[in-house]
Amino acid sequence: MEHGVDFAALAAGSGERPRTASEFVQRVLRAAILDGRIPPGTPLRQEALAEAFDMSRMPVREALRQLEAQALLEFTPHKGAVVAEISIQDQADTYLIRRALEPVAFARSIPHLTREDLDRAEDLVDDMDREPDHGRLGELNRRFHMSLYARAGSPKLLRLIERQLVEHDRYLRFHLARLGRDRMSQEDHRAMIAAAADGDISAATCVLHRHIDVAATESDRSFQYEKQ
Amino acid sequence: MEHGVDFAALAAGSGERPRTASEFVQRVLRAAILDGRIPPGTPLRQEALAEAFDMSRMPVREALRQLEAQALLEFTPHKGAVVAEISIQDQADTYLIRRALEPVAFARSIPHLTREDLDRAEDLVDDMDREPDHGRLGELNRRFHMSLYARAGSPKLLRLIERQLVEHDRYLRFHLARLGRDRMSQEDHRAMIAAAADGDISAATCVLHRHIDVAATESDRSFQYEKQ
DNA sequence: CATTTGTTGATTGGATCCAATTTTTACTCT
DNA sequence: AGAGTAAAAATTGGATCCAATCAACAAATG
Known part of the structure; x- marks a missing residue:
């Protein structure tokens, strides 16, 4: 609970699941970032997310990449992703x-x-x-x-x-x-x-x-x- | 050479490599799609790309996901990616x-x-x-x-x-x-x-x-x- | 004492393997 | 022969494992 965000709760209650796990993660995180449940600057650890969503790190990685391309995250190689700041x-x-x-x-x-x-x-x-x-x-x-x-x-x-x-x-x-x-x-x-x-x-x-x-x-x- | 695109040639001659393999693939494919060397509608098979770039399918997958988020590719679950059409x-x-x-x-x-x-x-x-x-x-x-x-x-x-x-x-x-x-x-x-x-x-x-x-x-x- | 240099732990990037799904092929039955 | 169906091949999605990189800290050296 390092940053006060309950990822497991996010993963649990959230409409119907899309076809792929990756897309599921993508939608949940996207919605949570947009409405502020995951505040700007929060680092998103792949391992923690994978555990919260009860899947491996791989679909999480794909989801994070897509969110990066939507400018909702910022990646640094070998450092990981943080939620993009608002200003x-x-x-x-x-x-x-x-x-x-x-x-x-x-x-x-x-x-x-x-x-x-x-x-x-x-x-x-x-x-x-x-x-x-x-x-x-x-x-x-x-x-x-x-x-x-x-x-x-x-x-x-x-x-x-x-x-x-x-x-x-x-x-x-x-x-x-x-x-x-x-x-x-x-x-x-x-x-x-x-x-x-x-x-x-x-x-x-x-x-x-x-x-x-x-x-x-x-x-x-x-x-x-x-x-x- | 199903679709007449020499992916291996694309992978070979292309400036300095970025830090990660995924980013390398992303840049090469992006440039090739933009200037028409990979025509619209071309299906991009992960296995073929991985072989051409001499790496595993994983960085290819990440690159494809990012290009999808940039609207240069279109994904269909379990069917793969094709280059977005132009009109x-x-x-x-x-x-x-x-x-x-x-x-x-x-x-x-x-x-x-x-x-x-x-x-x-x-x-x-x-x-x-x-x-x-x-x-x-x-x-x-x-x-x-x-x-x-x-x-x-x-x-x-x-x-x-x-x-x-x-x-x-x-x-x-x-x-x-x-x-x-x-x-x-x-x-x-x-x-x-x-x-x-x-x-x-x-x-x-x-x-x-x-x-x-x-x-x-x-x-x-x-x-x-x-x-x- | 400040600076630099190993060393260790944490985390991501990449490779390989397995599972799920789709498409194709081959076969059966009418 | 043609339509429908079942098996097989191809392809992607996901899991697990290993390697590379970065951050923090400890120790050594000027």
């Missing part, structure tokens, strides 16, 4: 990237959005109002945004945006801890749906721009608050 | 992403560019004029662009852009095969340096926008030409 700079960069990419996807998607797409987006906003678990808000928020961009016809762009939203989750919990769910700008979300329903691209992207900018400045405060 | 859609998306991200980085970088940065950028443009090997033009072009964005103060944004430029390399050779180096818009490159030297952000980003748009439409033609 206010990184958070700011995430918003900078989202601000550049998401309006493009939104603008390209709006002309092809169907009634079903908009209904699904609205359902997700409602779900967010009801969801009691802060940890799951990130996923709902992500699915909401992605549902509005889904018709952009640019799979690679969408994958990239989704990745930014996932990395954003690493910081979202600070935001929620300080302000709670109420300030998650549900009005912005509904305004985006309305503008998209009207086919008003400039209005929609304008709301989105503001939405991301507000989130950026608020999250900046939340991060500084968290770190004193 | 005109993917190429278009790459330009869409570059168009959204690079001007942001350039605008943020310009106020902090030093004389040395600009000199280095100019050297790289000159190098591109002289470089006889088409395969290396991609790297020089990448380094040129990155040198202009280097002072943006957004490491994560820069990593993302560099990744796009690397993936761009997979398509660049079609462009060069059709038009040759002459049309690589060296004038744009020099115009970008000049505008940056003047501190004229809007002029610089304008040139960059046009530069990317022209490259996008030309590359689109090159791709269709290549595939008939």
Whole structure:
């Protein structure tokens, strides 16, 4: 229990197992890193993880390599992996990237959005109002945004945006801890749906721009608050 | 030699070896995939690669996993890895992403560019004029662009852009095969340096926008030409 | 006393072997 | 002959073992 993280508990309670052990480890660790259960800087010892997951070191190694390629870990040869640090700079960069990419996807998607797409987006906003678990808000928020961009016809762009939203989750919990769910700008979300329903691209992207900018400045405060 | 790729030759002639065998394999395969020596769709058999690189299957496996996380391979459990396909859609998306991200980085970088940065950028443009090997033009072009964005103060944004430029390399050779180096818009490159030297952000980003748009439409033609 | 040099323990990198899964081949039955 | 099925081959996933490397500490030397 060197670093206060109960890896065995992580390994135990976690949905259905994928086909391979390696992928299982990868998903569990990924989720735990994103929501902060494994804090930045934690060294991940292969032997300890293998024992906690009750398997050999090999699938653990493969999982760690994949997480490294996703920039969630940092490897040093013969020294092993540590959870990548988070920083206010990184958070700011995430918003900078989202601000550049998401309006493009939104603008390209709006002309092809169907009634079903908009209904699904609205359902997700409602779900967010009801969801009691802060940890799951990130996923709902992500699915909401992605549902509005889904018709952009640019799979690679969408994958990239989704990745930014996932990395954003690493910081979202600070935001929620300080302000709670109420300030998650549900009005912005509904305004985006309305503008998209009207086919008003400039209005929609304008709301989105503001939405991301507000989130950026608020999250900046939340991060500084968290770190004193 | 099932798929006409001489893996042993790849393994043999390739610069200095990194610390670990896994990283060596990763770099060699990555370079070969990017410049098309291993064509899209090629299945990568662990046993064959291990023999070609004269090592066991294990470092090969780790390398393949990392390349998968970089979206250069696609894995199917118990079936193995194949080189990711390229498509005109993917190429278009790459330009869409570059168009959204690079001007942001350039605008943020310009106020902090030093004389040395600009000199280095100019050297790289000159190098591109002289470089006889088409395969290396991609790297020089990448380094040129990155040198202009280097002072943006957004490491994560820069990593993302560099990744796009690397993936761009997979398509660049079609462009060069059709038009040759002459049309690589060296004038744009020099115009970008000049505008940056003047501190004229809007002029610089304008040139960059046009530069990317022209490259996008030309590359689109090159791709269709290549595939008939 | 500071610095350097072995030495030991811990940890990762790599090799080899075994198990699980998929694909192919061969065979049977209609 | 053709479809379906069972056995065999090929290939990947996982376990175990050994080697290489790094960190910490002790001892020797200036």
